[in-house]
Amino acid sequence: MMKNNTLKRTARRKNTFWAWLMIILGAVYFLVPLYATFEFSLRERRGEYSFDSYGNVLGDARFRDSFTYSVLLALATIALSLVLIVPTAFWVHLKLPKLRPVIEFITLLPFVVPPIVLVFGLIRIYSAPPFVLVGSPALLVAGYVVLSFPYMYRAVDTGLRAIDVRSLTEAAQSLGANWFTILVRVIFPNLRVALLNGAFLTFAIVLGEFTMATMLNWPAFGPYLALIGQNRAYEPAALAILSFGLTWICVGLIQLFSRGSQDQSQLAGTH
Numbered sequence: 001m002m003k004n005n006t007l008k009r010t011a012r013r014k015n016t017f018w019a020w021l022m023i024i025l026g027a028v029y030f031l032v033p034l035y036a037t038f039e040f041s042l043r044e045r046r047g048e049y050s051f052d053s054y055g056n057v058l059g060d061a062r063f064r065d066s067f068t069y070s071v072l073l074a075l076a077t078i079a080l081s082l083v084l085i086v087p088t089a090f091w092v093h094l095k096l097p098k099l100r101p102v103i104e105f106i107t108l109l110p111f112v113v114p115p116i117v118l119v120f121g122l123i124r125i126y127s128a129p130p131f132v133l134v135g136s137p138a139l140l141v142a143g144y145v146v147l148s149f150p151y152m153y154r155a156v157d158t159g160l161r162a163i164d165v166r167s168l169t170e171a172a173q174s175l176g177a178n179w180f181t182i183l184v185r186v187i188f189p190n191l192r193v194a195l196l197n198g199a200f201l202t203f204a205i206v207l208g209e210f211t212m213a214t215m216l217n218w219p220a221f222g223p224y225l226a227l228i229g230q231n232r233a234y235e236p237a238a239l240a241i242l243s244f245g246l247t248w249i250c251v252g253l254i255q256l257f258s259r260g261s262q263d264q265s266q267l268a269g270t271h
Contacts, residue, residue, distance in 0.1 A: 034244065041237035053234035057242070062224055067207075070221035073137065074206035077144040078199045081152045084145065086195075089156045090187055093165045107153040110146055115211040119143060123215070134216075143212045147205055152198040159194025160187075200250040208243070 044052035057063055092100055110118070122143055126133040133139040168190070172182045188195070206220075213220035225243075229236040 037237050038241050041234055041241055044234045053238040057235050057238050066219050066221045066224035069219055070207050073141060074203045076141045077148060077206055078202050080145050081148050081202060085152050085156050087183060089160055093160045094169060107149040110149055118146060119212045119215045137218060140212060140216050140218055144206050148202040151201040155194045155198030156191060159191040163190050204247055
């Protein structure tokens, strides 16, 4: 008996050692390039560290304009994606579960079709009547919606799998709710965390997208990053650190809202 306990403790120590070793190696692999980028971004002045490169970036009117423009595009993309994805995923879960593989295949197509092919197809289709959208930001938003399909649909689908869609719908219908009320007042609130996950991923995709914004000739943040990388030395590193910080803020917000939702669920369970 004592021998078995000793063997279990030894095996547990070995597993803990290898787990911590993998964590440390992963942290080194991740943090060393990040530190090198940050340290390089501080070398704008010769012989001393400074935040001049960050000041140059934040003081650049093109940075503010392109970032603001991409944020607006991201918000429009998120809103349109939610309007398209949530009712579709809800209806598939409730009425057409056999179509789920088809919908999943369609939402995976942006992984197969390169953005350059997608944008040329959009230009060819929407450059002639009856729908002339070339020259309108609506075409860029439509392209971004397609690019966000894999992330937004999977976030919504995961959220719907975590709740009893049929019971909630039947309960709402028994109280006289129509389909619009069910979506807005029942489904959307129960998908809050899933929708935030998809929204933040979509936000990150729109901010960093380069091909479609360049081909459609819009002053988005992605082309600005590429332009700065060609003409400056230290500012691209500063932009990389700022983009990384923005990404981690989004991840932190996801964790914050997820934790709040879990706490509310546990509190409701205790009552």
